[in-house]
Amino acid sequence: MNQRRPPAPPPQLPGFTHLELLGSGGFAxxxxxxxxxxxxxxxVKVLLPERISPSAAQFTAEANVMAMLSTHPxxxxxYQAGVSSDGRPYLVMEYCPRPNLQxxxxREPFSVAEALRVGVQVAAAVETAHRAGVLHRDxxxxxxxxxxxxxPALTDFGIASTSQTAAETTGMSIPWSPPEVFDAAAAQGGPRxxxxxxxxTIYTLLAGRSPFEVPxxxxxxxxxxERIERMPxxxxxRPDVPSSLFAALSRAMSKDPADRYPSAVAFARALQKVQIELAHSVTPIDILDERPLDAGPEDDDGGLTRVRGVTSIAPIDTSTRPSATTAKVAGAAPPADDATIVRGPRVVEPIADETILRPRSPQDVAAPTAAPAPEAAAPTTPERSRRWPTILAASVVGVAVIGIGAAVIGSVIAPEPEPTTAPTVIAQDPLGDGGVPLVEDGEGVIRGGNAVFTWTNPAPAExxxxxxxxxxxxxxxxxHLTTEPTVTxxxxxxxxxxxxxxxxxxxxxxTNEAVTICAPE
Structure with missing residues (x-):
């Protein structure tokens, strides 16, 4: 927004209290x-009467299209649209308090990681609009x-294109406009x-200036x-901008529209491939459309793009994961990454019942026995002499039972030895417990209007x-990420x-904690 003209007074809107002016543009x-x-x-964006079509039906249709698109993240x-008491149409929108990307x-250029993330997310929004028949143009x-x-949240969908001609719309933003909009004989607008x-826009975030602005x-x-039309x-x-990213930007900004990516989603896929090359997290492409993607072999992304309506997170289905028990019973080989498997209970072979002494239950007393009781074998033996063999035998059997029980329990609770053929698993350690050392010799000095910080790496690694x-x-x-031990x-x-x-x-x-460096110390 700019202040090239004085803003109009805020309208009185039922149910709303005016707080302050956020900005003024060429049409609102x-x-x-x-x-x-x-x-x-x-x-609340309030359109200027001289900048919009007098048709209320057209404005209503435009507001409906914007509301449909605004479900995209x-x-x-x-939130709503209407016409104020003084005849000015308005849109009630989400308030985004953080500074916009301009x-x-x-203030400072974006990191490569953030520029890629923003690029993929905004490209997905633009693709969603294109599939709804809406061109942004600004x-x-x-x-x-x-x-x-x-x-990121893209705004001003459809407003400029309906309130002004295409040339006027793009003329407002010359630094980011393609060459064809300045050619009266060329076709105006289109997805490319x-x-x-x-x-x-992504070029600007990385360079800190518009593409053809020369300091x-x-x-x-x-x-x-002149530069947009003729200059490469x-x-x-920037040393951290890979050649693959610049190549993707160059294709997106080709002078000839036919040489550009055919769609916003194709451009988003190219940015995803750069993320993969740099080992960054791949930003998903959210496209709210039920139609299948229309991509040729050249733009095949191997499943990185997900066309979705409502995003849902499905619970983990443990029934499809082979447990240690399943592998043992079925005779299957253990998984290669055995260290990362959460095991279920082990199967314990049944133990011969005759080796365990249990207290006799009432059912056991009532049930007939296969052999006579030991007391019936020698009725003439004195009572005290008959007890000693029984006690001795019970003691021997008890010791044996204790030994067997300890072995069984040990086999159940002892950890199963890992197979010697399993590959070594190197997991990321986001909590910093892997012994990554702290940087050392931190120093900060003030030079002019900048603070210059330096430090050393006590154990450099590739x-x-x-x-x-x-x-x-x-x-x-x-x-921010840097490969050099200094930052300004x-x-x-x-x-x-x-x-x-x-x-x-x-x-x-x-490292599991930061080293704080101050200038001056």
């Missing part, structure tokens, strides 16, 4: 209101808000136009359009990285700047 003002029931803060939620990238960092849960703007030179509308895509001067967060009284900042952070007027540093191994383990 956005205000912060408090809704009375249910009580919550909401953003990466699209701003629309504010964030101007994808840019300022139109990607951030929810309270730190998820949105693909270009997606690529330009130190004139970057007016005429200069930008400039390289991103693939080591460092995760660091800016630490302040307001809380820990966003995490803007002071931003603070008397002291502190960061927390973790050593991260290539297998995902890391």
């Amino acid at each position: 003002d956005v205000y912060l209101y408090e809704q009375e029931l249910p009580r919550r803060r909401v953003a 990466a699209i701003v939620t629309i 504010v964030r990238y101007r 994808i840019k960092p300022a139109n990607i808000l951030v929810t309270e849960y730190n998820r 136009t949105d693909v270009y703007q997606l690529g330009a 130190g030179q004139r970057n007016g509308s005429a200069e930008l359009i 895509l400039p390289a991103i001067e 693939g080591d990285q460092y995760r660091w967060h800016r630490n302040a009284l307001s809380g820990r900042g966003e995490g 952070v803007p002071v931003e007027g603070a008397d002291q700047v502190c960061i927390d540093v973790y050593l991260v191994r290539a297998n995902g383990t890391f």
Whole structure:
């Protein structure tokens, strides 16, 4: 949003209390209101009468389309729509209090991991819109808000395209517009136009500037359009941006629309492949559509894309997992990763009943016996002399029973020895218990407007990285990864700047606590 014109006064809306102006654009003002029931803060976008179609039916249809799209997790939620008492249509939307992506990238470039995650999530939102027949036409960092849960949320779906011509809409965001929108003879709009703007947006998050903005030179509308039409895509001067990611951005931003990815989901798959290459977590592509994906062999992703309606987490079905008991009874070989199997109870072979002495139950007393009792064998033996053999025999049998019982119990409770042929399992240790050392010799100095931090790795290993967060009284900042034991952070007027540093191994383990380094110390 910008302040190129004075905002219109906020409308009086029943059930809402105006709080403040959030911003103004070329076709709408956005205000912060408090809704009375249910009580919550909401953003209300009020369209300017001269910028919208006079047809109320058309506005209603547009609001319905936006509400349908807003069920997507990466699209701003629309709560309701209406017309104020002074005739201005308005939309009541989810309030996203965090800074939008334009504010964030101007502070500092995004990490590669976050740029990829945001790119996949927003591409999924755009693909969902395309399948509903809606083109965005104005994808840019300022139109990607951030929810309270730190998820990107694309906004301004369909509003610009219905309130203005395509040329006017894209003219508002020249730095992220494709070449064809500046050619009056070329076809305007289409899914590949949105693909270009997606690529330009991700490029901006990584580079910290729009794709064809040249530092130190004139970057007016005429200069930008000339470069967009003729200049090759400039390289991103960052060592952590892999060539595969730049290649994906270059294809998305090809001058010829036919050379771009055919769809937003195809572009999202390309970003997923970069995530796999970098060993990052793969961000799922959420597409709210019942139709099967229309992808050719070139864009086959091996099942990484999931078309879904409502996401649900199914409980683990243990009935399909082979337990140790099943393997033993069936004679099957144990699983290769035997160390990670939760075993069920073992099968214990039945023990011969005649070796156990039990107290006789009333049923045993009443039942006939197969042999006469020992007392009947020698009725003429004195009572005391008859007891000693019985006691001695009982003692011997008792000792034997105790020994057998101990062996049986030991076989039940003793752990089963692991097979010697099982492969070694190396598991990630997210709690840092794998002995990853802390960084050492941390030092921070102030140089100009920046705080420069350095440290050393006491036990370097191949693939080591460092995760660091800016630490302040307001809380820990966003995490960043670096392969070098140094980082430079803007002071931003603070008397002291502190960061927390973790050593991260290539297998995902890391130190169980951070080392805090401050400048000045």
